Amino acid sequence: HAIEIRTTKPFTDQKPGTSGLRKPTKTFKANQYFENFIQAYFDDLTETMNGKPPTLVVGGDGRHFVRESAQIIIQMAAANNIKKLLVARDAKMSTPAVSCVIRKYGTDGGIVLTASHNPGGIDNDFGVKFNIANGGPAPEAVTNSVYDKSRQLTNIRLCPTLTNIDLLTLGKHTYEIEGRSIPFEIEIIDSVDDYVQFMKEIFDFDKIRNLLNGEKGKFPIMINALSGVMGPYVLRIFHQELNAKNAVTVKNCENLEDFGGHHPDPNLTYAHELVEDMEHGDYEFGAAFDGDGDRNMILGKGGFFVTPCDSLAVLAANLNVIPYFQKHGIHGYARSMPTSGAVDRVAAKNQKLLYEVPTGWKFFGNLMDSKLISICGEESFGTGSDHIREKDGMWAVLAWLSLLANIDRSVEKILHAHWNTYGRNFFTRYDYEEIDGPGPFSMLKKLEQMCMSNELVNKSFNTPYGNKQYTIKIMDDFHYQDPVDGSYTEKQGIRIIFTDGSRLVFRLSGTGARGATVRLYVDSYENNPSTYTKDAQEMLRPLVSLGLEIAQLEEFTGRDKPTVIT
Numbered sequence: 001h002a003i004e005i006r007t008t009k010p011f012t013d014q015k016p017g018t019s020g021l022r023k024p025t026k027t028f029k030a031n032q033y034f035e036n037f038i039q040a041y042f043d044d045l046t047e048t049m050n051g052k053p054p055t056l057v058v059g060g061d062g063r064h065f066v067r068e069s070a071q072i073i074i075q076m077a078a079a080n081n082i083k084k085l086l087v088a089r090d091a092k093m094s095t096p097a098v099s100c101v102i103r104k105y106g107t108d109g110g111i112v113l114t115a116s117h118n119p120g121g122i123d124n125d126f127g128v129k130f131n132i133a134n135g136g137p138a139p140e141a142v143t144n145s146v147y148d149k150s151r152q153l154t155n156i157r158l159c160p161t162l163t164n165i166d167l168l169t170l171g172k173h174t175y176e177i178e179g180r181s182i183p184f185e186i187e188i189i190d191s192v193d194d195y196v197q198f199m200k201e202i203f204d205f206d207k208i209r210n211l212l213n214g215e216k217g218k219f220p221i222m223i224n225a226l227s228g229v230m231g232p233y234v235l236r237i238f239h240q241e242l243n244a245k246n247a248v249t250v251k252n253c254e255n256l257e258d259f260g261g262h263h264p265d266p267n268l269t270y271a272h273e274l275v276e277d278m279e280h281g282d283y284e285f286g287a288a289f290d291g292d293g294d295r296n297m298i299l300g301k302g303g304f305f306v307t308p309c310d311s312l313a314v315l316a317a318n319l320n321v322i323p324y325f326q327k328h329g330i331h332g333y334a335r336s337m338p339t340s341g342a343v344d345r346v347a348a349k350n351q352k353l354l355y356e357v358p359t360g361w362k363f364f365g366n367l368m369d370s371k372l373i374s375i376c377g378e379e380s381f382g383t384g385s386d387h388i389r390e391k392d393g394m395w396a397v398l399a400w401l402s403l404l405a406n407i408d409r410s411v412e413k414i415l416h417a418h419w420n421t422y423g424r425n426f427f428t429r430y431d432y433e434e435i436d437g438p439g440p441f442s443m444l445k446k447l448e449q450m451c452m453s454n455e456l457v458n459k460s461f462n463t464p465y466g467n468k469q470y471t472i473k474i475m476d477d478f479h480y481q482d483p484v485d486g487s488y489t490e491k492q493g494i495r496i497i498f499t500d501g502s503r504l505v506f507r508l509s510g511t512g513a514r515g516a517t518v519r520l521y522v523d524s525y526e527n528n529p530s531t532y533t534k535d536a537q538e539m540l541r542p543l544v545s546l547g548l549e550i551a552q553l554e555e556f557t558g559r560d561k562p563t564v565i566t
């Protein structure tokens with residue numbers, strides 16, 4: 001096969017956000033937009049690898065353009081001196097499985113074709129994320145360097161005759177490429193095998209099997225894959241490995257190009273079907289995943305909602321029931337800045353270190369590589385551990401089932417016991433999605449100015465709703481210095497911390513593909529047991545109303561209510 005060098009014109013907007021580059025699918029498909037971004041990555045990789053031909057993993061969440069884009073990557077990899085590609089069968093592989101495979105086979109990294117929780121299809125979004133050799137998302141130093149290259153790109157390299165590679169049949173192919181000193185190899189690998197094998201090493205599958213169908217009787221659960229990439233993993237683990245077809249009801253386990261019209265984000269709004277099933281059905285436990293399988297939502301009987309912040313804290317407090325942690329020990333914990341402080345209390349009690357990082361999984365990687373942390377999570381339905389370097393929805397579900405098998409068969413009781421020990425952090429997030437115009441940016445600017453001037457510090461406010469009083473102790477723009485490599489990241493969200501420890505956080509989303517999305521996070525701690533059963537929305541309404549007033553959110557955005565509340 002011959003290499004073609006094709007001229008192209010650079011784009012100026014290929015800057016990856018919180019988690020890869022996400023744009024409307026049509027943008028990626030037009031004017032070699034996708035090809036340009038991949039070429040910029042290959043250019044960067046060639047440089048950092050010092051000419052040593054890399055081996056990479058390629059997989060995606062099955063959304064529209066994943067198969068096609070995998071074929072493009074194959075053509076371009078052949079022409080860019082990539083030694084070998086490990087491509088998932090049908091190009092479908094969950095994000096955590098990609099991380100697992102990179103680590104297992106010691107590859108130099110991977111390309112994940114996903115816009116994760118963003119809707120898919122020709123009229124929705126597509127995305128690309130680069131992972132590094134530790135299996136995690138590339139840090140900013142890498143993504144910035146790729147971005148710089150993308151802005152100066154003048155040509156792309158490809159082997160146009162390498163067409164229609166059979167991605168459905170497992171096996172190895174080798175191709176001679178003109179002008180290359182080594183052949184180009186492709187291996188089509190099973191998307192599910194390596195991952196499932198790893199889960200069986202981490203968890204006690206016999207115990208979980210016994211929970212679902214043991215001497216104590218059936219334990220019915222409901223799993224909803226929202227038509228994302230997780231379907232085959234769910235069927236394999238629950239119906240085959242755990243042999244629990246009668247106890248485990250599954251929904252939307254067929255991976256569809258447009259996710260069947262679902263917004264594949266496992267929260268109370270977009271995974272409403274699961275909420276309703278739990279409210280009306282007789283299930284003890286329910287879970288949903290996002291499009292690429294790294295997020296999870298956990299519900300208990302009757303639809304009892306476990307906030308991701310509490311999920312992280314409860315898992316952190318009980319890791320000792322999981323064989324992996326019995327073997328590897330438990331280092332510290334970490335959470336993203338907007339995530340509630342529930343896990344901080346577990347860290348304090350267990351005398352573990354607690355790290356607070358900016359939003360996005362890439363910030364946890366160094367901490368895990370250096371064995372500073374074992375478990376970490378984000379309020380955005382992301383939970384994971386140092387078994388891989390991505391958040392992992394199935395891992396969280398199996399971890400919860402381990403707790404249910406070992407501690408108590410009721411999710412709600414586990415939560416109540418936790419609150420009785422540690423107190424309860426009430427948490428909520430308000431999202432104002434896809435706002436047009438400059439309003440959100442002006443709002444953040446104004447909040448930044450308030451931080452700089454310190455004008456609100458030590459001031460007391462009466463809440464517009466509920467007439468409670470709060471005094472501001474700190475107001476700042478969150479920044480982070482990585483304790484391992486010293487890298488510095490600033491402007492990661494406006495924090496308003498009150499004298500009672502309650503917090504309000506404002507930031508703009510970095511994963512949207514259209515308009516601007518404002519997120520308001522609210523975290524407030526209570527240690528009066530009579531409050532533990534109260535509704536979080538009711539408890540937090542006064543603080544929310546104060547946040548909206550301080551930021552003048554409605555004036556800036558024109559929105560009088562959020563699009564999603566979690």
Ligand code: VG1
Pocket residue numbers: 018019115116117118290294295336359360361378379380382508509510511512519
């Ligand atoms: C959101 C979440 C963040 C998460 C990121 C990627 O980012 O808030 O916690 O890491 O999505 O998740 P943002 O910038 O929109 O707030 V995933 O499952 O979409 O890769």
Ligand code: CO
Pocket residue numbers: 095116117290291292293294295
């Ligand atoms: Co995701």
